[in-house]
Amino acid sequence: MVFGFSFRQRKPNSAQTAKERLQILLAHERSSGGASPDFLPLLQRDILEVVRRHMEIDSDAVDVKLERSDDLSSLEINIELPYAKTAKAQGAN
Amino acid sequence: MSKVIVVTSGKGGVGKTTSSAAIGAGLAMRGHKTVVIDFDVGLRNLDMIMGCERRVVFDFINVIQGDAKLKQALIKDRRLENLYVLPTSQTRDKDALTKEGVKAVLDELRQEFDYIVCDSPAGIERGAHLAMYYADEAVVVTNPEVSSVRDSDRVLGLLNSKSALAEKGDGSAVKAQLLLTRFDQNRSASGDMMSVEDVLEILAIPLLGIIPESTSVLKASNEGTPVSLDEKSPAGKAYMDAVGRLVGEQIEMRATPGEQRRGFFQRLLGRTA
Numbered sequence: 283m284v285f286g287f288s289f290r291q292r293k294p295n296s297a298q299t300a301k302e303r304l305q306i307l308l309a310h311e312r313s314s315g316g317a318s319p320d321f322l323p324l325l326q327r328d329i330l331e332v333v334r335r336h337m338e339i340d341s342d343a344v345d346v347k348l349e350r351s352d353d354l355s356s357l358e359i360n361i362e363l364p365y366a367k368t369a370k371a372q373g374a375n
Numbered sequence: 376m377s378k379v380i381v382v383t384s385g386k387g388g389v390g391k392t393t394s395s396a397a398i399g400a401g402l403a404m405r406g407h408k409t410v411v412i413d414f415d416v417g418l419r420n421l422d423m424i425m426g427c428e429r430r431v432v433f434d435f436i437n438v439i440q441g442d443a444k445l446k447q448a449l450i451k452d453r454r455l456e457n458l459y460v461l462p463t464s465q466t467r468d469k470d471a472l473t474k475e476g477v478k479a480v481l482d483e484l485r486q487e488f489d490y491i492v493c494d495s496p497a498g499i500e501r502g503a504h505l506a507m508y509y510a511d512e513a514v515v516v517t518n519p520e521v522s523s524v525r526d527s528d529r530v531l532g533l534l535n536s537k538s539a540l541a542e543k544g545d546g547s548a549v550k551a552q553l554l555l556t557r558f559d560q561n562r563s564a565s566g567d568m569m570s571v572e573d574v575l576e577i578l579a580i581p582l583l584g585i586i587p588e589s590t591s592v593l594k595a596s597n598e599g600t601p602v603s604l605d606e607k608s609p610a611g612k613a614y615m616d617a618v619g620r621l622v623g624e625q626i627e628m629r630a631t632p633g634e635q636r637r638g639f640f641q642r643l644l645g646r647t648a
Contacts, residue, residue, distance in 0.1 A: 300597035307428050311465065322432060323442035346447060350429040 306352050322346065326359070333361060340364065377485040380492050380621070381510035381549075383534075385526030387497030389518045390556040393592060393602060394614070395494035396424045398514065400601035401618030403458035407489040410449065412480075413463040414506035415496035416472055422462045425452065426599025436464035439476030445483050454604065459488075469501045477505050499533060509539050513551040514583060514621070519558055519569040524577055527553075531580065552583035554617060559588045584617025585628060586610050 294302070326346055333339055343362035349355065382395040392415075399411035412435060413421035422428040427450045433443035438461075445461075452458035461480075464471065484491050495506035507513060513534050517527040531551055540547040555574060562568040575582055591608030595601065603618070605611040612629075619626045 296594040296597035299599075303423070303428065303599060307423070323437055326443070342444060342446070344447070346432050348430060348432045 302352075306350060309352075310350055310355070322348075329359060330361075337363065377488055378490055378511050379481060379485070379509055380490060380512045380514060381495055381507040382492060382514045382516060382554075383495040383503060383507055383530050384497065384516040384523070385499060385503075385530040386518075386523045389516050389523050390586070390592075391497070391516050392420050392424050392494055393596065394514065394516050394554055394556065394586075395421060395492050396601040397603040397611070397614040398618055398621065399425075399460075399490075399492045400452075400455060400458060401603040401615050402490045402492070402622070403452070403455040404603070404615075405618065405622065406457065407622070408457045408459075408487065409490040409492065410459040410461055410484055410488050411492045411494060412461040412484075412506075413494050414472070414502045415494065416463050416467055416469045416502055417465065418496070419463045419465045421460060421494050422450075423599060424596055425460050425601060427452070427460055427462075428599070431462045434462045434464045435480065436467050436471045438480055439471065439473065445480060454600075469496075472501060472505050474505065474508065478509060481509050499529065503530075504533070504537065507534055507538055507549070510534075510549050511540070512621075513549050514554050515551055515578070515580065516554050516556055517574060517578070518556055519563065519571075519574055524569070524574055527578060531578065552581045552621075553578055554583045554586065556586040557588045558585050582628065583620055584613055586613045586617070 326344065330339065330341060330344065339361060343364070345360040345362075347358040347360075349358075380398075382391050382398065384391050392413075395411050399409050402409040411421060411425070413419055414435075415421075416436065419431075419434075422431055430450050433448040435448065437443040438445050438448050448461060450460045450462065452460065461484075481491060493506045493510065496502040507530075515527050515530060517523050534549045534551050535541055538549050540549050553575065555571060558571070559568055563570045571582065571585055587609045589602075589608055589610035591605050592602050592610050595605055595608075595611075602608060603611050603614040606615075616626050616629065
């Protein structure tokens with residue numbers, strides 16, 4: 283067991299994985315005041331409101347993804363645009 | 376027909392979240408579309424055990440309060456096609472859970488999923504109550520240890536009196552089964568730990584499975600992988616057997632397990648040699 287352990291150091295063992303996962307997660311939670319991003323629903327509402335000024339969109343067609351890692355976090359917001367509908371609406375105008 | 380299954384125990388630290396993740400993954404592996412919901416508002420942990428903690432955007436509470444659609448809050452597992460997680464909020468308190476809100480979310484999930492696994496918080500207060508309230512079945516996670524068995528008995532009493540099925544008053548009941556976790560065959564054989572029969576005699580409910588104490592459980596939680604995905608581990612196998620029984624198969628209770636027993640015999644041989 284002892285020998286096996288020293289060889290395994292190259293590939294992270296499960297305890298190291300656990301520590302790294304916690305460090306990343308807790309860094310995010312602490313920086314937002316012990317919170318997960320609770321502003322996201324508000325952000326989503328604001329973005330939708332702005333987009334709606336220009337086109338009709340369905341609130342079901344919004345997909346928000348978040349990916350956290352130690353050096354970079356990304357927030358991805360996909361809004362499916364109903365092209366057919368907007369084209370018709372513009373034609374009517 | 377979809378089924379709502381609560382994983383509950385009363386006592387903390389006996390393996391509810393580990394079991395919820397393992398059972399959810401096991402059901403998905405068998406081809407059932409499954410979602411696991413975290414009811415522990417303010418102390419979210421299911422996401423860590425399932426390994427999706429970096430992908431939480433919206434949560435159960437956002438959905439209940441109408442701030443997000445259910446579809447947006449569900450996290451699809453990256454390993455298993457049929458598995459989804461509904462994380463809870465880390466910032467709100469448990470009062471954010473309402474009976475009506477929970478019912479609405481469960482009703483919507485019933486449209487789409489075969490199994491809805493509710494990971495209950497410890498205790499018997501609001502979160503635990505609402506996790507069990509709409510359940511069709513219960514998995515009562517118990518360690519072979521006095522305080523855990525006592526708390527399980529208390530929880531069984533609540534399932535029989537304070538669940539939606541019990542309140543119907545027509546003889547309906549939540550089907551409760553025992554999942555004995557952290558079981559050590561050798562300590563039980565030597566009389567240091569209550570036996571499976573001892574616990575069954577006290578709680579008097581059917582046995583769903585016996586999960587042996589196993590090093591693979593900590594390893595799985597370190598890595599954020601449900602332990603049932605570790606097919607080589609005795610705990611993983613025991614969870615898969617339990618899942619088989621949960622869906623109605625007749626699977627013999629295997630005498631637990633490889634690693635502990637071998638260790639014991641090795642020690643024994645070492646001593647006698």
